[in-house]
Amino acid sequence: KTKESGKNGFSFYQPASGPGTPHQLQLETELRRALERNEFEVYYQPQFNTNTNEIIGVEALVRWNHPERGMIQPVHFIPLAEETGLIVPLGNWVLRSAVIQCKKWQKSDSIQLSVNFSALQFQNPTIISVIKEILDEADFNPSLLTLEITESIAMDVDYSIEVLRNLKTMGIKISMDDFGTKYSSLGFLKKMPIDHLKIDRSFMSNVMYDSDDAAIVKAIISMAHSLNINVIAEGVEDENQLSFLKDLKCNEIQGFLLSPPVSVENFEVLLQKYTTNMENPL
Ligand code: C2E
Ligand code: MG
Ligand code: MG
Ligand code: MG
16 A cells, blocks of 8 residues: 555655554655755744734744645644654744744734644743743744644643743743634633634634534634633635624634735735834824
């Protein structure tokens, strides 16, 4: 089976092929080499405030710019990077690149940078000093950094809370990504020092057709409002979803309606278009 997939060109991560199979070992070797050869690239997706129509933040999303296979999406390599632990050096690389890049975009400390953070990065005891070093090197204001974590850090709640508290002491913000897709214990949400909740796009995609999804989105927004947690909707693709969210006073959105993740150059075009000109405020 693995021989065939080699013959017909390389096929990417398939959970069914399992860890330790030749296919996976080959991909693991390629991932390692890609890090050394600097084949990864960070794309940026804007986050908007729908009241002001301004870019208020940006999420850094990694891509693998493969010399032969072109741009590879994270779904094809992040799971293996997680399995093999390569997500730790990769994630730190993404953080460093994004912080350096976003520093150049700050005119008046107005763009919040969100970076996805794996549970494995959290479990690494050097995490706090690594982040400090990256921020210091770039002279980046820690309060402009948001780390996006997922419910999977719930594996070790007490340890996670301690790390999160340390990060918050530094001024860093914490966002709960993909909210509602996994364990989603409300007790967990209460215990965790969270600043932002991201509504997973799996709920958004059917929000106009599926009354259950609509109810879930409404509940998440109203819960976030009452807990005083910022809420951002991900995966907003059309005007109907946008007005649904506006009616619920969910004013921060991210999605293809406004822009997919784009390269550095294209993000700069968006910034020109959607950032307040200081000499000519709205
Ligand atoms: P995520 O953190 O939930 O990121 C949002 C994903 O939703 C991105 O996919 C983005 O392109 C996609 N998206 C945003 N708006 C829309 C929309 O309107 N419609 C649709 N169909 N999709 C939309 P992407 O870039 O493929 O990333 C997938 C996942 O890979 C991320 O989900 C995150 O879990 C992971 N990932 C990406 N970069 C990193 C990284 O640097 N570190 C770690 N640990 N994970 C990463
Ligand atoms: Mg994210
Ligand atoms: Mg998400
Ligand atoms: Mg997601």
